[in-house]
Amino acid sequence: MHAVTIGPGGNRARWAPIRCGAEARAEAAEVLRINPGFTIERYKRVFVYKDPKDAEHRIDGLRRAGLPEG
Numbered sequence: 001m002h003a004v005t006i007g008p009g010g011n012r013a014r015w016a017p018i019r020c021g022a023e024a025r026a027e028a029a030e031v032l033r034i035n036p037g038f039t040i041e042r043y044k045r046v047f048v049y050k051d052p053k054d055a056e057h058r059i060d061g062l063r064r065a066g067l068p069e070g
Helices: 010-018 021-034 040-046 052-065
Strands: none
Touching: 021 052, 040 052
């Protein structure tokens, strides 16, 4: 299953956390290939969530996938 990439790795980054282990890391690597400057800090500025719990859940998944913090 592949995510459609919108912007510089944004949508692909949103899919990375729902994958498991090696697949999540592969998606994270693809995000960084598409957008070498991608960071979780930048992601937090672009994607806004109504419920802070949703945001933290997604960001935790990005961290577990191995994407850089900032």
